[in-house]
Amino acid sequence: MVPCSVTSPSSPFTAIIPRHTFFSRSSSLPLRRARAFPINSLSNGSSSQFNQQLFRPRDPPQPRTLFPGGYKRPELKVPTLVLQLDPAEVLSADTDALALIDRAVSKWVGIVVLASNEASGGKLYEAACSLKSLIQDRAYLLVAERVDIAAATAASGVLLSDQGLPTVVARNTMLDSKSELVVLPLVARIVQTVDAAVNASKSEGADFLIYGGGDLNRVGQEVGSLYESVKIPIFVSCVKNNMSYADASGLLASGASGFVTSLANFGLFGDEFLHKLFGTVYASDDGGRMSENKLNVDNGFQSETEVVAGFVKLEDREKLLIETERLVLNEAIEVIKRAAPLMEEVSLLNDAVSQIDEPFLLVIVGEFNSGKSTVINALLGERYLKEGVVPTTNEITFLRYTDLDIEQQQCERHPDGQYICYIPAPILKEMTIVDTPGTNVILQRQQRLTEEFVPRADLLLFVISADRPLTGSEIAFLRYSQQWKKKAVFVLNKADIYQNNHELEEAMSFIKDNIQRLLNTEDVILYPVSARSALEAKLMATTNVGRLNEELSTSDSHYGATSFFELENFLYSFLDGSTIPGMDRMRLKLETPVAIADRLISACETLVTQDYRYAKQDLAAVEDIVNNVNDFALNMVTESLSWRRQTLSLIETTKSRVIELVEANLQLSNFDIIASYAFKGEKNVMPTTSRIQNDIIGPAVSAVQKILEEYGNWLYSKYTQQGRLYKESFEKRWPSLSHESSQINFETDQLLKKVDQAGSQVIDNFSSNAVSKSFEQEVREMILGTFGQLGVAGLSASLLTSVLQTTLDDLLALGICSAGGYLAISTFPARRQKVIDKVKRKADTLAYELEEAMKKDLTEAIENLDTFVKVLSKPYQDEAQNRLNRLVEIQEELSNVEKKLRTLQIDIQNLNVS
Ligand SMILES: Nc1nc2c(ncn2[C@@H]2O[C@H](COP(=O)(O)OP(=O)(O)OP(=O)(O)O)[C@@H](O)[C@H]2O)c(=O)[nH]1
Numbered sequence: 001m002v003p004c005s006v007t008s009p010s011s012p013f014t015a016i017i018p019r020h021t022f023f024s025r026s027s028s029l030p031l032r033r034a035r036a037f038p039i040n041s042l043s044n045g046s047s048s049q050f051n052q053q054l055f056r057p058r059d060p061p062q063p064r065t066l067f068p069g070g071y072k073r074p075e076l077k078v079p080t081l082v083l084q085l086d087p088a089e090v091l092s093a094d095t096d097a098l099a100l101i102d103r104a105v106s107k108w109v110g111i112v113v114l115a116s117n118e119a120s121g122g123k124l125y126e127a128a129c130s131l132k133s134l135i136q137d138r139a140y141l142l143v144a145e146r147v148d149i150a151a152a153t154a155a156s157g158v159l160l161s162d163q164g165l166p167t168v169v170a171r172n173t174m175l176d177s178k179s180e181l182v183v184l185p186l187v188a189r190i191v192q193t194v195d196a197a198v199n200a201s202k203s204e205g206a207d208f209l210i211y212g213g214g215d216l217n218r219v220g221q222e223v224g225s226l227y228e229s230v231k232i233p234i235f236v237s238c239v240k241n242n243m244s245y246a247d248a249s250g251l252l253a254s255g256a257s258g259f260v261t262s263l264a265n266f267g268l269f270g271d272e273f274l275h276k277l278f279g280t281v282y283a284s285d286d287g288g289r290m291s292e293n294k295l296n297v298d299n300g301f302q303s304e305t306e307v308v309a310g311f312v313k314l315e316d317r318e319k320l321l322i323e324t325e326r327l328v329l330n331e332a333i334e335v336i337k338r339a340a341p342l343m344e345e346v347s348l349l350n351d352a353v354s355q356i357d358e359p360f361l362l363v364i365v366g367e368f369n370s371g372k373s374t375v376i377n378a379l380l381g382e383r384y385l386k387e388g389v390v391p392t393t394n395e396i397t398f399l400r401y402t403d404l405d406i407e408q409q410q411c412e413r414h415p416d417g418q419y420i421c422y423i424p425a426p427i428l429k430e431m432t433i434v435d436t437p438g439t440n441v442i443l444q445r446q447q448r449l450t451e452e453f454v455p456r457a458d459l460l461l462f463v464i465s466a467d468r469p470l471t472g473s474e475i476a477f478l479r480y481s482q483q484w485k486k487k488a489v490f491v492l493n494k495a496d497i498y499q500n501n502h503e504l505e506e507a508m509s510f511i512k513d514n515i516q517r518l519l520n521t522e523d524v525i526l527y528p529v530s531a532r533s534a535l536e537a538k539l540m541a542t543t544n545v546g547r548l549n550e551e552l553s554t555s556d557s558h559y560g561a562t563s564f565f566e567l568e569n570f571l572y573s574f575l576d577g578s579t580i581p582g583m584d585r586m587r588l589k590l591e592t593p594v595a596i597a598d599r600l601i602s603a604c605e606t607l608v609t610q611d612y613r614y615a616k617q618d619l620a621a622v623e624d625i626v627n628n629v630n631d632f633a634l635n636m637v638t639e640s641l642s643w644r645r646q647t648l649s650l651i652e653t654t655k656s657r658v659i660e661l662v663e664a665n666l667q668l669s670n671f672d673i674i675a676s677y678a679f680k681g682e683k684n685v686m687p688t689t690s691r692i693q694n695d696i697i698g699p700a701v702s703a704v705q706k707i708l709e710e711y712g713n714w715l716y717s718k719y720t721q722q723g724r725l726y727k728e729s730f731e732k733r734w735p736s737l738s739h740e741s742s743q744i745n746f747e748t749d750q751l752l753k754k755v756d757q758a759g760s761q762v763i764d765n766f767s768s769n770a771v772s773k774s775f776e777q778e779v780r781e782m783i784l785g786t787f788g789q790l791g792v793a794g795l796s797a798s799l800l801t802s803v804l805q806t807t808l809d810d811l812l813a814l815g816i817c818s819a820g821g822y823l824a825i826s827t828f829p830a831r832r833q834k835v836i837d838k839v840k841r842k843a844d845t846l847a848y849e850l851e852e853a854m855k856k857d858l859t860e861a862i863e864n865l866d867t868f869v870k871v872l873s874k875p876y877q878d879e880a881q882n883r884l885n886r887l888v889e890i891q892e893e894l895s896n897v898e899k900k901l902r903t904l905q906i907d908i909q910n911l912n913v914s
Contacts (some may be wrong), residue, residue: 002113007452007826009555018226020360023096023423027847033159036283038542043555046106047599050552050847059125063229068679070686072853075113075781076110076140076208077110077232078204078258079252079256079257079258079278080108080110080111080256080257080258080623081104081108081109081110081111081258081259081260081261081266081274082108082110082112082114082210082258082259082260082261083101083103083105083109083111083112083113083139083260083261083262083263083266084110084111084113084114084115084237084239084260084261084262084263085113085114085115085123085127085131085262086115086117086119087113087114087115087116087117087119087123087264088117088119089110089335090114090130090131090134090232091123091126091127091130091816094878097882098134100263100266101131101134101135101263102135103559104263104266105134105135105138105139106138107271107274108266108274108278109139109266110140110479111139111140111142111188112131112139112140112141112142113142113143113144113159113210113260114128114131114141114142114144115144116129116144117142118722119794120232120824121146121148121149121835124143124149125149125152125153127143128150128155128368129152129153130141130150130422131452132153132154133180134243136365137254137734140156140157140186140790141153141155141156142155142156142157142158142159142186142188142388143158143159144158144159144160144161144261145158145159145160145161146158147165147170147173147174148173148839149172150174150176150185150719151177154186156186157174157185157186157187157188157207157626158170158185158186158187158188159189159190159210160187160188160189160190160206160233161188161189161190161198162190162191162192162196163854164189167187167189167200167206167859168205168207170185170187171185171187171205172185174187186208187206187207188206188207188208188209188210189206189209189210190209190210190211190212191209191210191211191212191239192211192212193222194222194225194226195231197209197211197222197226198226198229198230198235201230201231201232204228206232207232208232208234208235208257208387209230209232209235209259210234210235210236210237211223211234211235211237211256212237213236213239213241213551214239215239215242216236216238216241216247216251217250219236219251220236220250220251220254221254221256222254223236223251223256224254224708226255226256227255231410231412233257233258233420234255234256234257235256235257235258235259235260236256236259236260237259238251238259238260238261238265238299239260239262239265241265241267241339242265243261243265244266245273245276245277247275248273248277248319254279257312257356273496274348274605274898284659300862318586318590321590321904321907321908322356322357322590323912324743324904324907325356325590325593325594325904325908326353326356327880328597328598328897328900328901328904329349329352329353329356329593329594330353330601331897331900332349332601332897332900332901333346333353333598334352335893335894336349336597336600336601336606336768337602338890338893339607339609339890339893339894340603340604340607343600343603343604343607345600345603346600348456348596349456349593349596349597349602351456351457352456352592352596352597353593355456356590356741356873357816358432359400359430359431359432360430360431360432360457360588360589361431361432361433361434361455361456361458362432362433362434362457362458362461362892363433363434363436363453363456363457363458363459363460363461364433364434364435364436364460364461364463364493365436365437365439365450365454365457365462365463365481365567366438366459366462366463366464366465366474366476366493367439367464367465367468367471367473367474368437368438368439369438370438370463370464370465370494371463371465371493371532372435372436372438372463373385373386373435373491373493374531374532375461375463375491375493375531376399376435376534376666377531377535378425378531378532378535378538378564379425379433379571380399380423380425380427380428380433380540380736381425381535381536382423382425382539382867383410383424383459383539384399384421384423385397385435386501386887395419395437396419396420396434396436396437396450396453397420397421397434397435398419398420398433398434398437399420399421399425399428399432399433399434399435400420400421400422400428400432400475401422401423401424401425401426401428401429401432401766402422402424403424404424410422410456427494427571427572431571434453434457436453437448437450439451439473439474439477446455450477451477451480453482454480454484454486455484455486455595456592457486457590458588458589459486459488459489459574459585459588460481460486460488460489461479461488461489461491462474462488462489462490462491463491463493464490464491464492464493464511464789465493465494465498466492466493466494466495466496466497466498466507466553467494469492469507469510469511470510470511470514472513475514475518478515478518478519479518481621482519483599484595484596484599485595485598485599487584487588487593489525489567489570490511490515490524490527491525491526491527491528491529491531491567492507492511492526492527492528492529493530493531494530494531494532494776495528495529495530495563496530496532496533496798504528506717507528508526508528512524512526513524524905525570527563527564527566528563529563529567530564531561533564534564534565538588539912545635575672583911586911587908587909587911590908591905591908594901594905596909597897597901598898598901601897601898601901604890605891605894605898608887608891608894609891611749611883611887612884612887612888612891614882615880615883615887617880618733618734618876618880619877619880619881619884622730622873622876622877622880623877625726625730626869626870626871626873627870627910628726628869629862629865629869632719632862632865633862633866634662636715636718636719636858636861636862637858640711640715640854640855643710643711643854644726644850644851644854644855645705646857647704647707647708647711647847647850647851647854648850650700650703650704650707650853651700651704651843651846651847651850652699652843653700654696654697655839655840655844656697656845657696657842658692658696658697658775658839659836659839659840660692661692661696662830662832662835663836663838664679664838665687686748689773689775689776689779692775698742701763703765704763705764706848707848708763708854711854711857712857715857715858719861719862719864719865720782722865723865723868723869726868726869726872727872730872730873730876733876734879749777756882761853762846762849762850762853774842775780775835775838775839776837778834778835778890779835805864812813839907
């Protein structure tokens with residue numbers, strides 16, 4: 001199957017979806033809430049066990065982040081429209097239809113469902129691919145029924161009919177098909193009845209429902225009746241209905257999260273209709289229910305959204321700051337992604353940015369059994385969380401506020417191991433409390449879950465148990481949390497176990513001193529409490545939480561309980577924006593993402609600096625290899641000297657032997673013999689000449705030829721071997737680049753081919769025959785010169801006899817011209833010397849030419865090698881240089897964004913300064 005050419009493989013909003021968030025409305029109050037059951041019963045009921053099994057976090061094949069506890073959950077802003085499309089509509093060449101889809105997803109539509117409508121698999125696949133590239137990340141794309149096609153096209157999920165696959169099977173099939181998925185696929189179900197809706201939302205774990213069509217009044221009523229029992233979004237199918245404004249607003253008012261529309265119907269709505277519809281919904285006040293939606297709706301039609309809960313009700317100044325912060329942090333995210341594309345922890349920052357205006361997160365941490373759950377229960381005034389001597393908290397548990405009574409509270413269990421529980425405790429109006437698994441549990445997963453969560457905390461409440469104050473693992477955890485610059489408040493719980501005040505004070509000062517040393521600060525807040533006593537006291541007292549603290553703090557004499565209320569007072573003052581702790585709280589909230597960004601940026605800087613150093617080293621290594629040719633050349637020059645010496649000495653020896661022979665043979669005593677050869681003409685070779693040629697020069701030439709051949713081979717093997725060494729060095733150091741350079745390989749191989757050997761050419765051009773001939777010519781000229789002066793009278797009889805037949809005329813002429821024998825003969829040594837000089841000159845010239853030619857061969861070989869290395873090194877050099885340039889740019893970007901973060905930090909610190 002040809003893969004979709006769609007670039008974005010993940011669901012929309014991936015970048016801003018917090019891993020723990022189950023639809024953004026859970027970040028405040030759910031739009032629809034199920035009937036509540038006690039939190040503890042979640043782990044008791046059989047259906048919940050089934051759920052636990054279904055939603056057991058899958059162990060990813062490889063950790064994808066530092067926080068491998070689970071997947072991200074997609075986030076959906078409601079109310080929204082679901083656009084149902086037919087494959088034929090998508091594949092038609094109707095540009096108006098495509099433009100309408102484009103308009104729909106750019107503003108009103110959050111989910112697009114591609115109906116299968118009996119289309120062939122191929123058509124459906126094609127339509128899904130086109131749709132995906134058309135809608136991009138602007139809406140979720142779900143394929144009806146066909147999990148295989150949803151998986152193949154990297155759609156966001158699948159819509160199942162009530163007869164379709166079980167939800168969990170569909171989800172797991174999609175997860176299995178893409179091991180690198182970080183965002184959970186969406187699985188929605190079409191239901192036709194109230195029972196089916198309840199079943200699909202609870203035991204099946206569907207992400208949202210589409211309530212089947214039919215009479216809108218009836219459907220509206222049924223959806224309304226589901227309000228209490230189904231907490232996931234319900235969209236009413238109105239594909240076949242002509243929706244009036246009254247119908248649509250009625251459905252939304254009854255609790256529907258939106259409705260499903262066809263393209264044709266959507267075309268009829270018009271912007272005014274939609275503005276009016278959604279505008280009314282947001283403006284209406286139905287006792288809080290609709291206003292709760294406003295927190296989460298921001299896909300184009302909530303510009304004047306008014307946020308309601310706790311700290312999200314921000315002053316203009318804070319709002320402005322948050323906007324600036326969001327911009328800077330988004331910029332930081334981009335820079336981090338560029339600087340360290342593999343740094344998966346950037347998802348932390350994404351999460352932090354997306355939660356920037358969510359309620360304050362008070363995160364309770366501590367070793368297992370230290371009393372975290374009891375502390376939280378005491379804060380909440382009810383035994384909402386399980387307590388026990390064995391580890392009881394296995395998941396990150398978010399406690400959020402609900403104004404529904406205790407019977408209606410509810411928990412949502414997420415596949416990534418997190419609970420979100422809604423509790424009507426007043427403190428939760430102002431902050432979300434997060435219970436975490438103990439940090440020294442044997443199961444590493446729990447420890448990891450807590451560690452992962454630390455960066456997201458706005459304030460850590462560190463619970464230390466009085467029976468084991470400050471253990472090694474507590475210190476390790478504290479150190480870890482400080483890497484994220486987290487502010488922590490310490491609680492010494494179970495203070496009731498101390499026999500007396502002295503013991504307590506001793507423990508307090510031990511803990512304080514150590515924490516002060518560890519955190520390098522004097523400012524350590526430590527409350528000794530007995531959470532158990534405080535909880536018992538609260539439970540015994542009146543249910544009127546408003547009066548409770550006051551009454552207990554004055555009436556209860558138990559130290560632990562009383563001091564617990566001091567902790568509570570501190571936390572409340574922390575929540576009050578008009579107090580100094582309250583201002584601190586705002587700052588902490590704003591600083592949380594900045595601290596994460598800081599940490600990631602500094603990690604990036606370390607990485608980039610390291611990369612820069614590596615790139616520099618690479619560049620230097622390339623230059624070293626290139627420069628090494630000089631060293632190699634020097635060595636070669638030295639080594640080549642011996643070759644030249646050998647050659648020259650051979651020529652020298654030859655020269656000496658020739659001279660010796662000349663001197664021995666060109667004697668006046670055997671002048672007649674030489675002269676007889678001279679006069680016999682060129683056809684007769686003198687014995688001296690033939691000895692020079694055959695015995696001396698001939699063998700010498702062969703010997704020189706041999707040396708030169710060996711020299712050539714030596715040269716060739718040396719520089720090709722060196723060339724290969726260079727090549728291997730490059731390939732070994734940068735294996736990833738070597739396969740790309742096959743063209744380079746070819747070019748460089750050509751360069752390493754044998755050089756033309758000038759030395760051999762010189763010696764080949766040197767002919768011993770020609771040299772002998774020229775020598776003989778010289779001798780002959782010498783004889784004739786001498787003989788011409790001597791005259792015929794000076795010649796011996798034998799000489800005359802031998803020459804008379806052929807050169808009588810000349811001899812006569814010579815004799816007539818002769819001035820005197822003595823004079824003639826006396827010039828003989830000088831003439832012989834001339835011959836010897838000529839022999840010497842000839843030999844020296846040859847020696848010179850050979851030496852130059854051998855040097856030329858060497859130079860050429862070195863130049864070839866130099867060019868070879870330069871060509872070979874070019875891609876490596878370019879790569880290192882480009883990397884270096886890019887890293888310099890990134891360093892600059894990092895330092896710019898860091899400066900902005902600094903400014904932001906100053907602004908946050910000056911939050912109260914107008
Ligand atoms: N004496 C005494 N015992 C306490 C106090 N607070 C909690 N405990 C007991 O300590 C045990 C552990 O309490 P939990 O609240 O479950 O501790 P936890 O830290 O939440 O435990 P995990 O969730 O398993 O990590 C329980 O038996 C509690 O009753 C206290 O103030 N005094």
